[in-house]
Amino acid sequence: MTTELRRTRMVGLGGFVPERVVKNDDLKQWMDTSDQWIQERTGIRERRWVDWDKKIGSSDLAVEASKRALSDAGMVPKDIQMVIFATLSPDHLFPGTGVFLQRKLGIPVGAAVLDIRQQCTGFIYGTSIADQFIKTGMYDRILVIGAEVHSTGLDLSTRGRDVSVIFGDGAGAAIYAPAVDDVSYIISSHLHADGNSAEDLWTEYPSSKEMPQLDPAEVAEGKTRHFPQMKGRQVFKHAVPRMAESVFEALARNGVPLADLKMLIPHQANLRINEYVQKQILGLPDDRVYNNIQRYGNTTAASIPLALYDCRREGKVQKGDLVCLAAFGAGFTWGSVLMKL
Numbered sequence: 001m002t003t004e005l006r007r008t009r010m011v012g013l014g015g016f017v018p019e020r021v022v023k024n025d026d027l028k029q030w031m032d033t034s035d036q037w038i039q040e041r042t043g044i045r046e047r048r049w050v051d052w053d054k055k056i057g058s059s060d061l062a063v064e065a066s067k068r069a070l071s072d073a074g075m076v077p078k079d080i081q082m083v084i085f086a087t088l089s090p091d092h093l094f095p096g097t098g099v100f101l102q103r104k105l106g107i108p109v110g111a112a113v114l115d116i117r118q119q120c121t122g123f124i125y126g127t128s129i130a131d132q133f134i135k136t137g138m139y140d141r142i143l144v145i146g147a148e149v150h151s152t153g154l155d156l157s158t159r160g161r162d163v164s165v166i167f168g169d170g171a172g173a174a175i176y177a178p179a180v181d182d183v184s185y186i187i188s189s190h191l192h193a194d195g196n197s198a199e200d201l202w203t204e205y206p207s208s209k210e211m212p213q214l215d216p217a218e219v220a221e222g223k224t225r226h227f228p229q230m231k232g233r234q235v236f237k238h239a240v241p242r243m244a245e246s247v248f249e250a251l252a253r254n255g256v257p258l259a260d261l262k263m264l265i266p267h268q269a270n271l272r273i274n275e276y277v278q279k280q281i282l283g284l285p286d287d288r289v290y291n292n293i294q295r296y297g298n299t300t301a302a303s304i305p306l307a308l309y310d311c312r313r314e315g316k317v318q319k320g321d322l323v324c325l326a327a328f329g330a331g332f333t334w335g336s337v338l339m340k341l
Ligand SMILES: CC(C)(COP(=O)(O)OP(=O)(O)OC[C@H]1O[C@@H](n2cnc3c(N)ncnc32)[C@H](O)[C@@H]1OP(=O)(O)O)[C@@H](O)C(=O)NCCC(=O)NCCS
Pocket: 032, 033, 034, 037, 038, 041, 042, 120, 161, 162, 163, 165, 230, 231, 232, 233, 235, 236, 239, 269, 270, 273, 298, 328, 329, 330
């Protein structure tokens, strides 16, 4: 006897970015940089950063994105049975940010709340985890969130400019439920990692390996281990083939030709990475790859749901369209989700 597993569909989607717009030229108040350098290397024109005086955390941005996803799904917070929260910029070291969202949003006490990291691939991993829980019948309504407040943790001096010009704050949320037809459902998800390059994109400190105090002498010398550090060229070199592989893997596993793909929603790390994958490897026209990094910078775990949210709002994808989500990020981690929206 074979048991048919259920399938999962996305029933709600929401995105949120803070109001404060930081243009490339605005960054010059902290560091030596230029609009031309940033646009040429990354495609970014501006990003949204939280108002630093207001003590806004990832959970606060997540609340707003989740409200929009709930409204899109025609649901209220008490409908949610499980939260999967992806962030590399948690409100606090522990507990995970998911419980703060649970409390602020009014998700019932007793619901399951799971925090994951996985950085830029966080939403892909989160979606895949939700898919497994729904397929097996354990839950019927799962909220998956990617949310980041990067701006409070960046080295804004010239020393940190290669990293700090790239990152933006934001949140994206999706609600998953059992599929009811063949029009709208997750087809497959594909998750990967390679810890050999973990230090190519990381924040080393604070670390449980050392007593948690910053040495002022180290900071004065520029050893800023508490800020993100990136070997940009290494990241670029790995990101391009891994993103492309992720798309090919999803299509090949399901015997779907690239021509059938309505829209690729790549992680928004760098417009140059996405354009290279689109033009040099996949050969897709501009209207089948969606980018919004120009407006938001790299919002890490939030970038894919935010991009899908904007893409759908602009009418470029609709229910039932074949969409591939693909990401690469710190870890390194990478992966994809193929779905009928
Ligand atoms: C970060 C990145 C844009 C840097 O571009 P690059 O061509 O590799 O540039 P380099 O780091 O070699 O630096 C080139 C020069 O620009 C300078 N520079 C770096 N950041 C700068 C900035 N924000 N403004 C102006 N100049 C800058 C460097 O100091 C260097 O100057 P030098 O030649 O005088 O030494 C690029 O490596 C990249 O996009 N990598 C992938 C990053 C990514 O996607 N990260 C997220 C993954 S999830």
